[in-house]
Amino acid sequence: MKYKTIIGLEIHVELMTNTKIFCSCTNEFGGEINTHTCPVCLGLPGAMPVLNKAVLEYGIKSGIAFNSKIANNTKMDRKNYFYPDLVKGYQISQDEEPLCSGGYIEIELEDGVKTIRLNRIHIEEDTGKSIHTEEGDSLLDYNRAGVPLIEIVTEPDMNTPEEARLFLEKLKSTLEYIEVSDCKMEEGSLRCDININVMDTETGERTNITELKNLNSFRAAVKAMEYEEERHRKLLSQGENTVKETRRWDEIENKTITMREKGEAADFRYVVDGDFLPIIIEEEWIEEIKKNLPELPHDKKARLIREYNIPEYDAGVLTQSRELADFFEKTVEFSKDANQVSNWIMGDVLRRLNDAGLEIKDLKFGPKELADLIELVNEGKISNNIGKKVLRDMFETGKTPETIVKEKGLIQISDAGELEEVINKVLLENQQSIVDYRSGKDRALGFLVGQVMKATRGKANPQMVNKMLKEKLEEE
Numbered sequence: 394m395k396y397k398t399i400i401g402l403e404i405h406v407e408l409m410t411n412t413k414i415f416c417s418c419t420n421e422f423g424g425e426i427n428t429h430t431c432p433v434c435l436g437l438p439g440a441m442p443v444l445n446k447a448v449l450e451y452g453i454k455s456g457i458a459f460n461s462k463i464a465n466n467t468k469m470d471r472k473n474y475f476y477p478d479l480v481k482g483y484q485i486s487q488d489e490e491p492l493c494s495g496g497y498i499e500i501e502l503e504d505g506v507k508t509i510r511l512n513r514i515h516i517e518e519d520t521g522k523s524i525h526t527e528e529g530d531s532l533l534d535y536n537r538a539g540v541p542l543i544e545i546v547t548e549p550d551m552n553t554p555e556e557a558r559l560f561l562e563k564l565k566s567t568l569e570y571i572e573v574s575d576c577k578m579e580e581g582s583l584r585c586d587i588n589i590n591v592m593d594t595e596t597g598e599r600t601n602i603t604e605l606k607n608l609n610s611f612r613a614a615v616k617a618m619e620y621e622e623e624r625h626r627k628l629l630s631q632g633e634n635t636v637k638e639t640r641r642w643d644e645i646e647n648k649t650i651t652m653r654e655k656g657e658a659a660d661f662r663y664v665v666d667g668d669f670l671p672i673i674i675e676e677e678w679i680e681e682i683k684k685n686l687p688e689l690p691h692d693k694k695a696r697l698i699r700e701y702n703i704p705e706y707d708a709g710v711l712t713q714s715r716e717l718a719d720f721f722e723k724t725v726e727f728s729k730d731a732n733q734v735s736n737w738i739m740g741d742v743l744r745r746l747n748d749a750g751l752e753i754k755d756l757k758f759g760p761k762e763l764a765d766l767i768e769l770v771n772e773g774k775i776s777n778n779i780g781k782k783v784l785r786d787m788f789e790t791g792k793t794p795e796t797i798v799k800e801k802g803l804i805q806i807s808d809a810g811e812l813e814e815v816i817n818k819v820l821l822e823n824q825q826s827i828v829d830y831r832s833g834k835d836r837a838l839g840f841l842v843g844q845v846m847k848a849t850r851g852k853a854n855p856q857m858v859n860k861m862l863k864e865k866l867e868e869e
């Protein structure tokens with residue numbers, strides 16, 4: 394490959410602690426404008442910030458989950474820059490001694506596992522929010538000022554937009570597993586900036602890095618990266634170069650648009666924030682957090698394969714979200730038939746959820762109901778096909794499978810006497826098929842089974858119908 398794409402990411406994640414990072418204001422999305430505020434998060438003179446211990450804990454949890462080295466000594470720094478939504482004129486962040494250094498996330502590619510290295514994870518405060526009105530005014534809401542963030546910075550180890558997407562999905566599901574963030578991109582709890590450029594591997598020439606900002610979904614991020622990859626390659630092949638700049642993705646125009654050119658690297662005049670003592674993190678505390686960390690996605694995947702003997706692919710899908718994995722395990726507890734549970738979830742349940750744009754937590758029925766449905770099929774009370782129809786009704790109405798089966802009279806007919814009556818009638822009406830079958834046309838059997846199923850509105854036990862029909866046709 395002549396051109397190599399180089400992608401690095403910076404991800405800001407809002408932590409779901411109860412209160413903000415330096416004050417006791419509620420840390421909650423939304424709320425009436427400027428009501429989640431106090432002198433500290435408004436940056437009033439004389440107000441003293443106090444670090445919320447839970448923020449450190451959540452940061453350490455993330456560091457452990459991503460294999461980082463947790464610092465025993467760290468500190469808070471002031472990052473100076475001017476922006477209307479940054480009340481103090483500086484952001485309290487971490488410069489040279491971040492809470493976590495290094496680390497990695499593994500992604501699964503078709504040709505094996507790839508390790509994406511992390512540079513660091515640090516804690517910092519979020520800024521307020523500017524609201525631009527149609528009249529041209531800018532209003533400021535400080536509810537978000539002081540919301541705790543971790544910033545995760547990767548090394549430029551990703552070489553395709555797809556690798557970046559896999560990385561982001563793994564990152565998101567891990568953060569959800571360890572319950573440090575709800576990762577709602579639409580509410581800004583997970584925000585991703587992308588650095589991308591392209592290198593000509595023959596000449597070693599590189600384009601200038603483009604920074605992509607304001608991406609509000611993984612889909613938008615992938616589209617923006619694909620667009621930039623193409624743009625950089627084209628310029629490079631024409632002997633030109635890109636401008637070092639920040640661009641945003643325009644969903645309507647389907648392209649990236651210049652936001653601002655980047656001059657010299659901004660000088661943030663970092664300085665230790667004298668409002669804080671140095672932060673000392675005891676090894677014991679790190680160990681305790683490590684001990685209490687919930688099972689991570691890849692561990693859960695390995696356990697599901699081991700414990701339930703399901704295929705690796707299934708285990709991968711089922712562990713994509715913690716809720717889905719929990720739903721699977723709870724259903725197995727009721728049903729005891731892990732393979733069937735996996736098949737039903739991987740098949741009809743996920744397909745219906747995807748089609749409706751819903752998630753597992755939106756289901757109108759629980760694990761017990763799904764287990765009951767599987768039981769009905771396994772016991773032969775309803776056929777597999779009827780089972781799928783029952784599931785559709787459960788999905789729409791939230792009724793139990795028993796209720797649906799009863800209301801619609803769907804119980805499978807496995808009574809030999811009752812089936813024989815129908816079979817005799819079908820044979821009487823289809824004399825030609827009998828002749829056909831006896832002259833060696835096996836297809837006629839399928840047709841007759843179909844007729845019996847039709848006459849019973851799909852309720853006849855298909856195995857029994859098959860067997861009984863064969864016996865009858867081979868009589869005489």
Ligand SMILES: [Zn+2]
Pocket residue numbers: 413416417418429430431432433434435539
């Ligand atoms: Zn406050």
